[in-house]
Amino acid sequence: MKHKFKATQIFDGHQMHESDMVCIFNEQGQFESLVPLAMAGDDVKTLSGILSPGFVNCHCHLELSCFKDKIPQHTGLPEFVRQIVSIRPTFSDQDKAVAIEKGYHEMFENGIMAVGDISNDTTSIVAKRKAKIQFVNFIEVFNFVKNDPQACLKISSSVYEQFQKELPFFQSTLVPHACYTVSFELWDLLIPHYESRTVSIHNQECPEEEEFCFSGTGAMKIFFDDQNIQPGIPNPTKMRTVPYYAHKMKGAKNNIFVHNVQTKESDIALINQTCKQSNNYFCLCINANRYIQNSIPPIDLFRKTQSKIVLGTDSLASNFSLSILDEIKTIRQHFPHIPVSEILSWATAEGAAALELSDTLGSFKQGKKPGLVLLDNEMTTVKRLL
Numbered sequence: 001m002k003h004k005f006k007a008t009q010i011f012d013g014h015q016m017h018e019s020d021m022v023c024i025f026n027e028q029g030q031f032e033s034l035v036p037l038a039m040a041g042d043d044v045k046t047l048s049g050i051l052s053p054g055f056v057n058c059h060c061h062l063e064l065s066c067f068k069d070k071i072p073q074h075t076g077l078p079e080f081v082r083q084i085v086s087i088r089p090t091f092s093d094q095d096k097a098v099a100i101e102k103g104y105h106e107m108f109e110n111g112i113m114a115v116g117d118i119s120n121d122t123t124s125i126v127a128k129r130k131a132k133i134q135f136v137n138f139i140e141v142f143n144f145v146k147n148d149p150q151a152c153l154k155i156s157s158s159v160y161e162q163f164q165k166e167l168p169f170f171q172s173t174l175v176p177h178a179c180y181t182v183s184f185e186l187w188d189l190l191i192p193h194y195e196s197r198t199v200s201i202h203n204q205e206c207p208e209e210e211e212f213c214f215s216g217t218g219a220m221k222i223f224f225d226d227q228n229i230q231p232g233i234p235n236p237t238k239m240r241t242v243p244y245y246a247h248k249m250k251g252a253k254n255n256i257f258v259h260n261v262q263t264k265e266s267d268i269a270l271i272n273q274t275c276k277q278s279n280n281y282f283c284l285c286i287n288a289n290r291y292i293q294n295s296i297p298p299i300d301l302f303r304k305t306q307s308k309i310v311l312g313t314d315s316l317a318s319n320f321s322l323s324i325l326d327e328i329k330t331i332r333q334h335f336p337h338i339p340v341s342e343i344l345s346w347a348t349a350e351g352a353a354a355l356e357l358s359d360t361l362g363s364f365k366q367g368k369k370p371g372l373v374l375l376d377n378e379m380t381t382v383k384r385l386l
């Protein structure tokens with residue numbers, strides 16, 4: 001039996017269609033066609049609201065789900081990271097597993113079909129093994145182990161190998177955490193692992209990061225000194241972050257730059273010039289930016305420069321929910337002039353392309369299995385239909 005739905009509007013991953021159209025899926029949830037009501041035959045279900053392909057969350061840390069409500073808002077990033085580091089050992093493996101499972105179900109219920117998930121350890125593997133969501137796992141590499149690049153890569157590689165072995169049906173990739181936590185020596189060892197693939201990096205999240213890169217001073221420097229950490233960046237570089245590291249990203253197929261709160265037009269131009277062979281995506285995590293430092297990313301700048309935009313929730317350490325609709329709501333509050341269809345394309349087709357999942361997800365195209373969600377007309381709730 002086919003699934004046939006009609007609603008107030010239908011968003012197909014790229015554009016909005018008005019109410020006389022019907023979207024048809026086969027029994028297995030594969031999209032078949034979008035046709036006028038007169039051609040749809042019987043058994044059409046009529047709903048109120050907007051139908052859309054399921055969402056893609058391009059940036060999450062599912063393994064940090066146990067931090068929900070543990071860290072106060074507006075601390076700024078250095079203090080936020082300090083709290084993560086100090087609270088992390090207080091959680092048992094059981095606490096972490098239960099929270100991960102809960103976070104996974106929250107994303108599923110919120111209509112999320114695929115997640116680009118940062119993983120620093122193997123605690124999320126059990127939940128992912130039986131998941132109905134597709135996970136693209138980004139295993140981060142840091143410089144924190146005695147400034148020995150080989151040893152640092154080895155630690156992350158053992159996590160990566162575990163992911164490869166346990167979750168062979170998902171893409172997993174070793175990626176840099178951020179430009180200030182990966183030395184160039186480590187980076188050169190890492191590049192062959194993500195060349196020609198999709199890579200994710202935390203980019204320009206806070207002003208302290210730019211200050212630390214440029215002059216080697218500020219709250220980030222104090223944090224690293226307190227923790228006795230050698231972050232791996234020369235001190236100072238006398239450069240902004242993007243000019244300092246963009247050339248390390250030029251071999252990737254897709255780059256997902258995450259956060260981009262401090263990004264300037266010159267940074268975008270430099271990324272596009274340096275990484276001109278790559279597809280460069282700017283991932284917005286607006287609720288996390290508000291949570292950590294009460295800031296918002298310059299979304300109109302990305303639109304003005306015709307940059308590719310995708311959405312992420314970040315983790316429950318810095319967000320109240322794992323819901324792409326909640327990200328959309330906040331974007332609409334701050335940027336009411338952006339058309340709904342444009343934001344929905346970031347949440348669906350663009351996200352699927354960034355994670356190399358366009359063959360199956362992101363839009364209503366024959367043969368895809370993109371999922372189906374219903375948003376109410378005010379876009380305050382989401383319900384998963386397929």
Ligand SMILES: [Zn+2]
Pocket residue numbers: 059060061118202258314315
């Ligand atoms: Zn993150």
